[in-house]
Amino acid sequence: MTTLLSVEGVGKTFGGVTALTGVDLSVARGEICSVIGPNGAGKTTLFNIISGVLRPTTGRIVFDGVDLSGVRPWRFAATGIGRTFQNLALFKHGTVVENILTGRHSHLKSTVLDAIVYFGRTRREEIEARRRVEEIIEFLEIEHVRDAVVGTLSYGQQKRVELARALASEPKLLLLDEMVSGMNQEETEDIARFVLDIRDEFGISVVMVEHDMRIVMDISDRIHVMNFGRKIAEGPPDAIKSNPEVAKAYLGGHGSDHGGSAQTRIANVGA
């Protein structure tokens, strides 16, 4: 498998606060990765750097052969990086369809003058965009709410709309920030199924930041564990479950007996 994304020695400081130190991470094409770690470990900061919301203080990110340090923040979508946000970041006054259409922004070309006239190429472009959006709506099974204003939907549905919006940009890499937090078992299973389908049908690589160990252990090909801004472990789910460093990070244990119990806990959750 070839490498799609490689994060090389990325560090980030906010004033005197160090959020990330020398993080290395790579994602292969068609891989589903998870980034886990306790609160404040720097997972979301890492996501924000990969998606262009923040600039790294040190290190660099190479995506699909392109060094992202020279890419302007709004070009990340066109480069092929799509994302969802930890706390919903939808355009809440718009309908579901409008939100997903906005995700196609970087694939459309019409200028303000084209838009005002709305004729010929612009109209064809909008019709084509609408067709693609309907495909995504069907894929994520949100047909029944397509004309609803996003702000009126339930939390789980809004998360799904955010996923749809990210898919609309036709990314090569999809970053999902705590997709299933606050979801019940059934909703979580739906999302797990969608993530697998997204990889299998569209060949999109997925990186998830997730606290829910069930989905992490079930569908990840590889897991990266972070603590205090550093990456402390990497490997397939089984290896991570039995890693004493990981258990220590989660429970802050010092002795071997504490570590042992923590290990069992994570292993149990994953089972």
Place this chain on the structure above:
Amino acid sequence: MRSGTYKETYAQLVALTDSRLVWFWSAVLLAVLFVAPYYLNAYALSFLTLILITAMGALGLNILTGFTGLISLGQVGFLVTGAYAYAIAVSKFGWSPFAGFLLAALVPAVASLIVGAPSLRLKGLYLAITTMAFSFIINSVILEARSLTNGARGIRVRHPDLLGVGTAGDVAFSHLCLVFALAALFATLNLRRSRVGRAFVAIRDNDIAARAMGINLQSYKLLAFATSATMTGLAGALYGIYLSFVSVEGFPFLLSIEALAILIVGGLGSTLGAILGTVFIVLLPEATRLVFSAVSGGAGGLFTTGGQELKSILYGLVIILFLRFQPRGLVGAWHDLKRAWVNWPLRY
């Protein structure tokens, strides 16, 4: 209840409306607006023309404040820039009215890029103050640049001849304003259902997510300013012709407040709201005057002596009342009414 409407093509999904009824009533309204000037008396006709011009200005502000969420108190600055651009081109240089209208669109757009530049960093109240300062600076520039603008004396503007058709009469001028207002209306509606309009709304609702979707915040905010200023500038040119005299006094700061009041009363971010709000706000002082005169003859006189002051009191009052009791504006009330009508006798 409307039922049995099926959409079979994607083209139907992106159409402005799929309802024949809406097209029918819009055509009726258009016909009425076209014929009405022949039957209205001069006083009523002046209100119709004023509504058409104001609607264009309100649609312009709606793009900036309603769609993109950038609060501007400087709309009168774009209005006056457009009016002077037209007046100077046509009355001083004797250029054709077409060139005048072109300048009335371009000059405010360029000015808006200058005032828009700080908007890349400023938000909310700070931006409102910056744009307000802009409109006062424009006034000072106009008063000082006497060789071009005649300073405080102002410039007389005649009704233009377009393609050999004179608009000297009030009826013809009203038709000209109707054409402009219609163009502004369709421009706004089309903008709202296209990539650019969606980008504007995305910036208003969540700028970080908007950027993650590939929207360049800087250029789209400037684009919103330029589009808004172009529309407002053209409205300014028409307003100058309507007043038949362009001067700084003809464009008081109150017009900026009036524009905001229109959006709040109509429903922020809604194109239909901007139109409803325009009708409401333009007719409000007149309606109040009629009520007061009916109650006591003397009170009506207040409106001739203290018109501006009473207007600002009224605008303030309706802004407060709408924010408190109908924050979604007239368009919200209209939607509620429609739903009640469709579902009656059930509640929902």
